[in-house]
Amino acid sequence: MKREVMVIGGGVVGCLTAMALTRQGIKVTVVDRGVLGAEASWAGGGILFPLLPWDYSETVNELALAGAAIYPLLAEELITTTGIDPEYTVCGMRVLSHFDAAVAQQWCTTHGVSAEFQDDSLWLPQVAQVRNPRLIQALRQWLEIHGVILKEHTQITTLQTQSNRVRTLQTSEGESLSADRYVITAGAWSKPLLGTYALESDLRPMRGQMLLYKLPIGTLQHILYSDDFYLIPRRDGHILAGSTVEDVGYDKSTTPQAAADLQRKAIRLLPALASCNPIAHWSGLRPGSPDNKPIIAKHPVLENLWLNTGHFRYGVTMATASAQMLLQQMLASSG
Numbered sequence: 001m002k003r004e005v006m007v008i009g010g011g012v013v014g015c016l017t018a019m020a021l022t023r024q025g026i027k028v029t030v031v032d033r034g035v036l037g038a039e040a041s042w043a044g045g046g047i048l049f050p051l052l053p054w055d056y057s058e059t060v061n062e063l064a065l066a067g068a069a070i071y072p073l074l075a076e077e078l079i080t081t082t083g084i085d086p087e088y089t090v091c092g093m094r095v096l097s098h099f100d101a102a103v104a105q106q107w108c109t110t111h112g113v114s115a116e117f118q119d120d121s122l123w124l125p126q127v128a129q130v131r132n133p134r135l136i137q138a139l140r141q142w143l144e145i146h147g148v149i150l151k152e153h154t155q156i157t158t159l160q161t162q163s164n165r166v167r168t169l170q171t172s173e174g175e176s177l178s179a180d181r182y183v184i185t186a187g188a189w190s191k192p193l194l195g196t197y198a199l200e201s202d203l204r205p206m207r208g209q210m211l212l213y214k215l216p217i218g219t220l221q222h223i224l225y226s227d228d229f230y231l232i233p234r235r236d237g238h239i240l241a242g243s244t245v246e247d248v249g250y251d252k253s254t255t256p257q258a259a260a261d262l263q264r265k266a267i268r269l270l271p272a273l274a275s276c277n278p279i280a281h282w283s284g285l286r287p288g289s290p291d292n293k294p295i296i297a298k299h300p301v302l303e304n305l306w307l308n309t310g311h312f313r314y315g316v317t318m319a320t321a322s323a324q325m326l327l328q329q330m331l332a333s334s335g
């Protein structure tokens with residue numbers, strides 16, 4: 001497949017899709033209406049694990065575990081090629097409350113995930129994380145080094161079609177862009193971008209708010225999780241506290257109520273946080289999908305269009321494996 005591919009949306013899913021295609025010698029352009037990776041992929045926590053995997057389907061877990069397994073090599077390659085360290089760290093995660101121990105144990109055994117039950121908590125030593133902004137910086141550099149065209153500040157407004165194919169993409173500046181094949185990786189904006197071609201897909205933005213703290217390095221060394229809330233320690237002492245899951249459309253504002261709620265939960269989990277205030281508060285729009293199942297497929301009507309979107313709460317974790325899946329489908333297709 002030596003055809004030119006245009007990837008629409010330069011979040012982690014778009015960047016990793018572009019990377020997979022480029023490795024096959026395919027000429028790739030990534031188009032983003034802002035700058036690469038400034039939306040959900042920047043805002044996320046970077047935990048490389050479904051929080052309570054036994055609550056999800058095998059489809060979700062297979063993709064998440066496969067995605068997480070690719071990260072050590074990816075991180076190594078990014079460091080070697082770009083000099084930027086995405087801070088892939090196997091820090092482990094302690095799950096503190098409200099899980100069914102028997103179900104959790106069974107799931108971990110079946111999936112070969114190490115787990116130790118200690119008092120009332122579950123210790124998962126293999127859980128890893130990446131630092132999202134660093135990952136994006138490294139991916140961006142990798143793409144540039146490998147000759148991928150990055151077309152930023154370019155919003156695609158319409159897909160112009162003819163005989164069941166995308167013919168051109170119209171931009172908000174009135175430009176027409178074309179390639180042989182197109183991949184939509186526009187995250188929470190994929191559905192409006194597809195317009196009537198979204199067909200039955202049930203994708204919607206789901207806002208997540210996060211707080212950032214700074215404590216002395218090493219105060220917290222692993223991820224702490226309790227009741228759909230987590231603390232993630234970065235290597236330099238920053239601690240992320242998140243996150244909300246809110247169905248509020250395309251509203252990306254942050255709210256004082258969420259800040260207060262996240263702060264209360266953060267202090268309960270790590271009392272040392274009571275002595276300092278959060279240094280940042282942000283939100284991002286996750287690409288929500290039913291049961292957290294992304295769409296990684298050729299479009300059912302438009303023969304030269306593919307979709308890689310709807311990764312919801314685990315897009316960073318899944319993106320590596322999801323890009324591989326999409327690549328296999330594209331290589332096998334004559335469209």
Ligand SMILES: Cc1cc2nc3c(=O)[nH]c(=O)nc-3n(C[C@H](O)[C@H](O)[C@H](O)COP(=O)(O)OP(=O)(O)OC[C@H]3O[C@@H](n4cnc5c(N)ncnc54)[C@H](O)[C@@H]3O)c2cc1C
Binds near residue numbers: 284
């Ligand atoms: C608070 C929070 C915490 C999270 N924590 C985790 C976690 O710990 N682990 C994990 O695995 N996942 C986590 N996630 C989820 C993860 O961040 C997302 O699933 C993932 O980033 C989705 O990536 P994406 O590339 O599909 O979307 P995005 O990163 O949103 O990228 C989509 C891109 O498309 C561009 N775009 C949109 N419309 C157009 C258009 N018309 N024309 C051109 N470009 C367009 C946008 O500008 C954007 O750059 C979290 C998310 C949030 C918000």
